[in-house]
Amino acid sequence: MTLADHAAPAPRPGRRADAERNRAAIIKAAGEVFAECGGGVDVREIARRSGVGMGTLYRHFPTKDALLVTVLERQFDAWLTDAYQWAVATEDPWRALTGFFEQLLDTQAGNRAVVESFATTGGPSDACVQRCYAIIDELRTRCVDAGVLRSGVTTEDLFLLSGSVSQAVLTTADxxxxxxxxxxxxxxxxxxxxxxxxxxxxGVGTDARV
Amino acid sequence: MTLADHAAPAPRPGRRADAERNRAAIIKAAGEVFAECGGGVDVREIARRSGVGMGTLYRHFPTKDALLVTVLERQFDAWLTDAYQWAVATEDPWRALTGFFEQLLDTQAGNRAVVESFATTGGPSDACVQRCYAIIDELRTRCVDAGVLRSGVTTEDLFLLSGSVSQAVLTTADxxxxxxxxxxxxxxxxxxxxxxxxxxxxGVGTDARV
DNA sequence: GATCAATCGGAGCGACTGCTCCGCCTGAAG
DNA sequence: CTTCAGGCGGAGCAGTCGCTCCGATTGATC
Structure with missing residues (x-):
């Protein structure tokens, strides 16, 4: 998988070489297992798949949830970066916006845990969501300036739309x-x-606001 | 697994009065609890809320899943009927279709278990899904005949759309x-x-981005 | 009221899962 | 090589949850 190259972890100083190796193995295995089975998998499965004991896993990550967030954040951030780089290089604002969503959803297609995170906690992590909001807002503004976007559409609308379609991506994946x-x-x-x-x-109003 | 395995029969004749009362209490309580907490709740909570012991609950429903399906089917079917009756009484085909969806989603808004069922099993039950399909298809055909629906839109598209928006309904509910x-x-x-x-x-490649 | 089969209730079983504990092992510093 | 703190593995603990078992209870019938 190419997304692994994107963000290098921060190797903490003074850690033994085997510890560093194990940490990387855990993150890699967890990424695969969470993507396949969702966030509900047994932690033992991750330990098994990464060739590491439970004790080792829990020294590197205080909690299953911490591991999940770490993995989700990495994966989603990488996709976000890819899609964003593609979008800024695209001149047509409308194509930039729509292509961004299609590319993002395309990469999410096979990742149960990421899609689940949108349904349960609203996203992989607060930081990811904020970054995503910022990107969408930029693309939206370009569309507004070009006059191709329906008036009144907010960044939140776009984010929610992406999250809801991602659900359909997963349910129809098989x-x-x-x-x-x-x-x-x-x-x-x-x-x-x-x-x-x-x-x-x-709100309550029935009126038109543009 | 066929529907018959899940569907609990209507009030059987020779059943004792207290048994009938308990059965109704279980269904009522389960409906509320599943709606509030989703399908993952502890069965004990349902037993508690309905003022009934575990043994009683499991005599009426062979399995937690059977109870869930029974309840989901009842609730969704009622909503479906309501929304459908409203739609057939509406002359404008477009308003009938859009109003149908809005009404259906509105009633689902507070029901965790029903929304979950769309994400996990594709719907409350096969029978419900088929009935829903039939209704959507009827409303869709009316729109096609009136020339107000985009060409190429299938019943499946509409069903999927409803299911994906229902996800957004739940995540934004609070x-x-x-x-x-x-x-x-x-x-x-x-x-x-x-x-x-x-x-x-x-089925075709991804040249859709242009 | 007496009878009894249908029904009830909830303690408890077994399976699962997140996490910890602790004795063994090993990388790296001297 | 020796030393040992940091790292390792996995058995086991504690909590949860679906479901069962069986003695107590009760509605229907005579």
């Missing part, structure tokens, strides 16, 4: 791989400025 | 209730016949 692209396209087309009706305000 | 309506509107507007670009076919 039976109909790729079918989620239709959903994404439909939703994204609803974001086009050709849709002029105002979006409903979550 | 923090931003009602925000999902914006998402739904966006997605539904992408279904309008004013969007003329063909939808990507699954």
């Amino acid at each position: 039976s109909h791989p790729g079918k989620w692209r239709r959903l994404l396209r439909i939703s994204l087309d609803g974001l086009s400025s050709r849709n002029t009706e105002p979006l409903p305000e979550p | 923090s931003h209730p009602g925000k999902w309506r914006r998402l739904l509107r966006i997605s539904l507007d992408g279904l309008s016949s004013r969007n003329t670009e063909p939808l990507p076919e699954p």
Whole structure:
């Protein structure tokens, strides 16, 4: 997997060589196992797959959840970076935005734990979510300036949209791989400025706000 | 596993009065508890809430999953019927379709277990899903005949769309209730016949980004 | 009221899982 | 090589959860 190259961990000084090796093995194995089985897997499976004992695993990560967050953060951050770099290199603002989402969802397609994290905690981690928000906001602003985005669409709308489609990505992964692209396209087309009706305000008002 | 294994029969004749009362109490309590906490709750909590012992609960339902399916089926079926009756009474095909989805999602909003069921097993039960499919297909056909629906949109697309937005309904329920309506509107507007670009076919490669 | 089969309740069993404890091992410093 | 602190492994602890077992109870029938 190419995403491993992206962010090198911070090798703490004064740690023994075998400890460093084991830590890397744990992160790698956990990444695979969580992606396959979701965050609910038995920790023993991760220990087994990384060729390490339970004691070793729990010295490096105080808790199963800490390991999960570490792994999720790394993976998602790498994808985010890839998709973002592609998007900034794309001139057409609309294609940059839509392509960003498609690329991001594409990489998530096979990762149970990442998709789960959107449903349960709203994202892999607060830091990831904030970074994602910042990127989406940049791409959104470009679209707004170009006048191709429906008025009233917020960054939060876009983030939520991505999270909800990611659910469909996972549920159709086995039976109909790729079918989620239709959903994404439909939703994204609803974001086009050709849709002029105002979006409903979550408050109480029934009125139009543009 | 066929539906018959899960579906609990209607009030059987020769059952004692207290047994019938307990059965009803179990279903009622289970409906509330599953809705609040999701399908992962401890069965003991359901027994407690319904004022019944574990033995009683397990005489009426062979398995926790059977109870869950029974409850989910009842609830979802009721909502489906309501939303459908509203839709058939609505003349405008587009409003019938969009209103149907909004109404259905609205009732699901507070029910963890039902939303979960879409993410895990694709729906409350096979029978429910089929019935839902049939209804959606009818509403879809009306829209197609009226020429208001984007060409190429399948019943499956609509079902998947509903399931994915339902996820957003749950994740935003606590923090931003009602925000999902914006998402739904966006997605539904992408279904309008004013969007003329063909939808990507699954099975073919990923040239959709252009 | 007497009878008894259907029903009830909840302690407890077995399986699973996150995490810890502790005796053994080993990399690296002198 | 010797030394030993830091690292290692995995058996086991404690808590949870689905489900069962069986003695006590109770509704229906006569």
